[in-house]
Structure formats: C-alpha cells, structure tokens
Amino acid sequence: xxxxxxxxxxxxxxxxxxxxxxxxxxxxxxxxxxxxxxxxxxxxxxxxxxxxxxxxxxxxxxxxxxxxxxxxxxxxxx
Numbered sequence: 487x488x489x490x491x492x493x494x495x496x497x498x499x500x501x502x503x504x505x506x507x508x509x510x511x512x513x514x515x516x517x518x519x520x521x522x523x524x525x526x527x528x529x530x531x532x533x534x535x536x537x538x539x540x541x542x543x544x545x546x547x548x549x550x551x552x553x554x555x556x557x558x559x560x561x562x563x564x
Contacts, residue, residue: 493564496560496563496564497564499560500557500560500561500564503553503556503557503560504553504554504557506553507550507553507554507557510546510549510550510553511550513546514543514546514547514550517539517542517543517546518543520539521536521539521540521543524536524539
C-alpha cells in the first residue's frame, strides 16, 4: 500500500523549499559580490580566498537549482 501525503502538507513543504532557495540565493549573491570585491583588489595573496569564495558560490548555485527542481516536482505531485 502506497502512503501519500495530504496535498496541503506537500504544498507547505514546497513553500518551505522555495523559502530555503530564496534565502540561499541571497547568500549566493553576497558570496558573488564578495568574490568580485576580492578580485577587484587585484592582490596576489587574495587569489586563494577568491577561488575559495567562487568555488563555494558555485556549489551553492547548484544546491539552489536542486532545491528549485525539488519544489517543482513537489508542485507537480500536489
């Protein structure tokens, strides 16, 4: 027997996922801005910091896309 969640519960979960994605997008924008600032300083000893921030921002962008995809699948299931 397949267990299904009530539609309202799925919709609440979907909204939570959307909210998390929006919050992570704000952090992503901050990281991108910080990386741009560090790059604009054009100081050799900051390159490792720039690369780290850019790498973390890229990983975060992938997570955001995953969350958005999950929310979309939840919407279709509701």
